[in-house]
Amino acid sequence: MSIVEIRGVDKTYQQGKVFVQALKNIDLTVEKGSFAAIAGPSGSGKTTLLNIIGGLDVPDRGDVRVDGNAYADMTRSGMAELRLCRIGFVFQAYNLLPVLSAVENVEYVMQLQGVDKKQRRERAVAILDEVGLSGRYHNRPAELSGGQQQRVAVARAIVSDPAIVLADEPTANLDSKTGEGLLQIMEKMNREKAVTFIFSTHDRMVMSYARRLIHIRDGEIENGKPME
Amino acid sequence: MDIKIAWRNIWRNPRRTIIIMTAVIIGIWSMIFLTAFMRGMVVDMIENGIATLTGDVKIYASGFRSDPALENRIRNPGPLAEKVQANLPADAHMAARIRVSAIAQNARHSAGVTLVGIDPAEEAGVSFIGDGVATGQMIRPGNPVDIVVGKALLEKFETKIGNKLILMSEDAAHEMASRAFRIRGIFSAELEATEKRFVFVSKSAARGMLQIGADVSEISVMLENHDRADAVAEKIAAAIDTEAYEVRTWKELKPMLKAYINIFDGYIILWYLVVFAAMVFGIINTTLMAVFERMREFGLLKALGMRPWRILRAVLIETAFILLIGAAAGNTLAFSMVYAIGQRGIDLSMFAAGFEYAGMSSVIRPEIFAGDVVLANAVVICLGLVVSAYPAARAARITPVEAMARN
Amino acid sequence: MKRIFAALAVLMCFAAAGHGRINDPDPRELVKGAVNYLRGKTSQAVVEMTIHRPDWQRQMTIKAWTEGRENSIFWIAAPPKDRGNGTLKRGDEMWIFNPKVNRVIKLPPSMMSQSWQGSDFSNNDLAKSDNIVDQYTHEIIDRQTHQGKTVYVIRSLPKPGAPVVWGMQELKIREDHILIRQAFFDEDQELVKALTMEKIEMLGGRLYPVKWKMQKADQKEEYTVLDYQSLEFGLDISDRIFTIASLKNPRL
Ligand SMILES: Nc1ncnc2c1ncn2[C@@H]1O[C@H](COP(=O)(O)OP(=O)(O)O)[C@@H](O)[C@H]1O
Ligand SMILES: [Mg+2]
Numbered sequence: 001m002s003i004v005e006i007r008g009v010d011k012t013y014q015q016g017k018v019f020v021q022a023l024k025n026i027d028l029t030v031e032k033g034s035f036a037a038i039a040g041p042s043g044s045g046k047t048t049l050l051n052i053i054g055g056l057d058v059p060d061r062g063d064v065r066v067d068g069n070a071y072a073d074m075t076r077s078g079m080a081e082l083r084l085c086r087i088g089f090v091f092q093a094y095n096l097l098p099v100l101s102a103v104e105n106v107e108y109v110m111q112l113q114g115v116d117k118k119q120r121r122e123r124a125v126a127i128l129d130e131v132g133l134s135g136r137y138h139n140r141p142a143e144l145s146g147g148q149q150q151r152v153a154v155a156r157a158i159v160s161d162p163a164i165v166l167a168d169e170p171t172a173n174l175d176s177k178t179g180e181g182l183l184q185i186m187e188k189m190n191r192e193k194a195v196t197f198i199f200s201t202h203d204r205m206v207m208s209y210a211r212r213l214i215h216i217r218d219g220e221i222e223n224g225k226p227m228e
Numbered sequence: 229m230d231i232k233i234a235w236r237n238i239w240r241n242p243r244r245t246i247i248i249m250t251a252v253i254i255g256i257w258s259m260i261f262l263t264a265f266m267r268g269m270v271v272d273m274i275e276n277g278i279a280t281l282t283g284d285v286k287i288y289a290s291g292f293r294s295d296p297a298l299e300n301r302i303r304n305p306g307p308l309a310e311k312v313q314a315n316l317p318a319d320a321h322m323a324a325r326i327r328v329s330a331i332a333q334n335a336r337h338s339a340g341v342t343l344v345g346i347d348p349a350e351e352a353g354v355s356f357i358g359d360g361v362a363t364g365q366m367i368r369p370g371n372p373v374d375i376v377v378g379k380a381l382l383e384k385f386e387t388k389i390g391n392k393l394i395l396m397s398e399d400a401a402h403e404m405a406s407r408a409f410r411i412r413g414i415f416s417a418e419l420e421a422t423e424k425r426f427v428f429v430s431k432s433a434a435r436g437m438l439q440i441g442a443d444v445s446e447i448s449v450m451l452e453n454h455d456r457a458d459a460v461a462e463k464i465a466a467a468i469d470t471e472a473y474e475v476r477t478w479k480e481l482k483p484m485l486k487a488y489i490n491i492f493d494g495y496i497i498l499w500y501l502v503v504f505a506a507m508v509f510g511i512i513n514t515t516l517m518a519v520f521e522r523m524r525e526f527g528l529l530k531a532l533g534m535r536p537w538r539i540l541r542a543v544l545i546e547t548a549f550i551l552l553i554g555a556a557a558g559n560t561l562a563f564s565m566v567y568a569i570g571q572r573g574i575d576l577s578m579f580a581a582g583f584e585y586a587g588m589s590s591v592i593r594p595e596i597f598a599g600d601v602v603l604a605n606a607v608v609i610c611l612g613l614v615v616s617a618y619p620a621a622r623a624a625r626i627t628p629v630e631a632m633a634r635n
Numbered sequence: 636m637k638r639i640f641a642a643l644a645v646l647m648c649f650a651a652a653g654h655g656r657i658n659d660p661d662p663r664e665l666v667k668g669a670v671n672y673l674r675g676k677t678s679q680a681v682v683e684m685t686i687h688r689p690d691w692q693r694q695m696t697i698k699a700w701t702e703g704r705e706n707s708i709f710w711i712a713a714p715p716k717d718r719g720n721g722t723l724k725r726g727d728e729m730w731i732f733n734p735k736v737n738r739v740i741k742l743p744p745s746m747m748s749q750s751w752q753g754s755d756f757s758n759n760d761l762a763k764s765d766n767i768v769d770q771y772t773h774e775i776i777d778r779q780t781h782q783g784k785t786v787y788v789i790r791s792l793p794k795p796g797a798p799v800v801w802g803m804q805e806l807k808i809r810e811d812h813i814l815i816r817q818a819f820f821d822e823d824q825e826l827v828k829a830l831t832m833e834k835i836e837m838l839g840g841r842l843y844p845v846k847w848k849m850q851k852a853d854q855k856e857e858y859t860v861l862d863y864q865s866l867e868f869g870l871d872i873s874d875r876i877f878t879i880a881s882l883k884n885p886r887l
Contacts, residue, residue: 082533084533094524097525098525112533335819392802394798406798
């Protein structure tokens with residue numbers, strides 16, 4: 001069963017008088033439970049593609065369907081609702097609210113989701129334990145290392161069992177060892193919780209963790225076939 | 229949690245928060261304190277005006293107001309006084325007095341004064357002279373030579389207690405009447421003009437000098453609450469012969485006071501707007517800065533699925549915190565200053581000439597009116613929130629893609 | 636020796652007391668006589684009044700009629716600017732007439748103590764100069780000599796309750812009833828102002844002080860001088876002259 005279905009998506013950005021075609025006629029299907037990497041050099045369109053999947057950006061042309069929802073038919077608040085409850089995001093950096101501790105950052109999205117107060121703390125603590133952050137619940141982002149911060153972001157993304165987690169170069173700001181640790185956690189979550197992961201990277205080591213590699217270059221997918 | 233986040237956010241830049249809070253504190257303080265100050269002046273003017281032989285309600289013979297001559301006195305005031313008394317609330321005080329313009333004279337000086345014949349006991353609670361004298365003794369009822377004069381008059385006349393003061397006035401038969409009095413006491417009043425204007429003798433001394441039998445010039449009534457003057461006046465008017473007598477309230481007797489009160493009300497609103505206008509720039513500026521610095525966070529929150537109205541609310545909660553804390557501190561400061569100044573008041577005698585002119589005393593005792601406090605706080609908090617809605621809306625409208633592009 | 640001491644002691648007592656000599660005249664009669672002497676039964680006079688101030692001086696000529704202590708009427712004859720301004724006094728009351736507006740006003744009490752025409756005489760000085768006789772008790776406190784005549788120094792104290800402003804007056808009256816000096820004191824017995832008669836000459840058939848000087852205490856350069864140009868006594872003056880109607884028609 002596919003969780004992401006993209007047909008004929010184009011996206012062009014205008015920067016001054018220059019038009020940059022970030023995505024060209026993209027067709028992509030991602031199956032449920034995948035652990036897929038979008039791989040390509042800088043500027044190839046990885047972020048744009050993830051943004052469109054996540055509903056943060058709107059394609060110029062083409063259809064996007066995620067978890068059974070056709071984006072073209074959805075209202076803005078419907079999109080917000082979908083992102084809030086069904087999609088987890090992990091960005092390259094600045095994923096967390098600096099004024100909240102690790103556990104509070106996780107709890108906060110749950111509050112937005114409407115999870116009741118008692119459950120929030122329990123679930124936040126449990127998920128932080130799972131990503132290996134026992135004992136760091138009450139640290140603010142500034143008191144955590146880059147790897148720990150990204151793990152909090154992963155914890156937040158999966159805490160409410162989303163249909164899919166989109167991670168845009170989650171290891172780009174980490175050293176390779178830490179990056180590997182993060183990927184192991186993501187992989188573990190993918191396996192244990194059957195959460196679909198799509199992450200982008202230009203790092204070979206990271207790609208090696210993916211069970212499916214989607215190569216993108218100059219806005220075009222080179223190889224959409226699954227590795228499995 | 230929104231509250232917790234807002235609270236922590238405002239302290240991310242303590243310097244900026246403290247600056248804007250200080251602006252709010254000063255704003256609220258100045259609104260409340262200076263308004264209390266102005267109110268103090270107005271209340272003072274009213275109290276002075278009413279206590280300076282005006283009273284809340286006054287009853288005259290018809291014609292006395294336009295021509296306060298002896299002919300227009302209240303003849304045989306007994307039955308009238310009884311009717312007035314019968315229509316007063318229990319806590320009211322009443323005094324009948326004789327007043328006539330006269331000349332006070334001693335060896336070196338002379339001046340026009342208002343000769344007032346009173347019963348000191350009756351004046352207690354009715355006029356300032358009922359509070360007694362500052363120096364010396366009060367006139368004795370029935371005494372033919374006792375006189376109490378104001379401090380300023382005493383100084384102007386270069387005289388002292390025990391000295392003679394000659395008073396001259398026209399009597400009921402239009403003959404020049406003069407009588408020698410002995411200064412028995414000195415009263416002090418808020419206004420120098422009052423101290424120079426009035427001299428007090430016993431009713432019988434005034435009656436004897438003016439040859440008016442048992443007559444009086446006016447009956448003055450003092451109420452616990454000045455606002456009840458109209459109702460009491462109506463009741464009295466219904467009970468007495470309004471052809472022969474006039475019933476007037478302090479508002480009619482002192483139209484200037486009423487006008488001042490209205491002017492002051494206008495000033496207060498204007499003052500609030502001026503202070504607020506000054507604060508608005510600070511509030512908008514600070515909120516905008518705080519919002520622009522954190523656009524990335526708002527973008528993240530929107531990416532995570534937070535609705536725009538919740539972001540708007542989050543920003544407004546932060547502003548509300550600053551406004552509420554500032555307001556609380558400003559109120560505390562204003563209230564404690566007013567309390568500290570208390571009954572001692574602030575002496576503005578440096579500028580007293582001008583105040584005297586306006587009928588105010590040089591010592592101002594600020595008075596806090598609940599309505600003013602509510603208005604000041606409402607203006608600052610409500611309008612403060614309204615103006616910070618603009619930066620908040622900017623935060624709410626940001627899209628995640630825009631926010632991420634701001635590297 | 637004892638007798639001599641006793642006599643000396645008696646003498647010293649008299650000297651110390653300074654009054655009470657058996658042959659002294661009644662002080663009240665002296666004062667009354669002096670007032671009557673100045674006024675006569677009736678009189679008609681032309682007086683030049685000089686108001687002197689540190690930086691200016693003003694002169695005017697006044698024509699006056701008096702009848703006893705009660706009534707007087709006078710008009711300004713010169714300078715032309717003030718000509719016709721009149722004052723009528725009947726008893727304690729006064730009226731003034733201004734020819735420019737052709738109006739008579741009764742002086743309200745407030746104006747009685749003000750100066751008459753800017754001089755050092757107040758309206759009261761003019762209206763009430765006779766209450767010295769009845770409102771005060773008089774006592775001779777000293778004797779002096781003036782141009783060969785005895786001068787009685789009289790201390791006049793207001794009677795209790797008398798509606799007069801002075802704490803004391805001191806009069807110097809010659810045995811021939813000519814007033815030499817009248818000094819006005821406040822209640823603390825401090826001099827406020829004094830009227831001094833500077834020249835005594837034959838005028839109107841009798842010896843008369845022809846130059847009066849009213850001066851405030853401690854004001855060397857502020858005084859008013861009355862200079863009698865002519866004076867007649869005992870004229871047959873019609874009663875009608877001391878009326879408001881008459882005030883409106885200056886007899887100049
Ligand atoms: N908001 C934007 N405005 C203009 N050009 C953009 C914008 N976002 C991306 N691009 C351009 O689109 C292309 C793809 O960018 P992006 O998706 O960020 O690539 P990647 O994530 O693979 O580095 C690049 O050439 C980039 O410059
Ligand atoms: Mg990118």
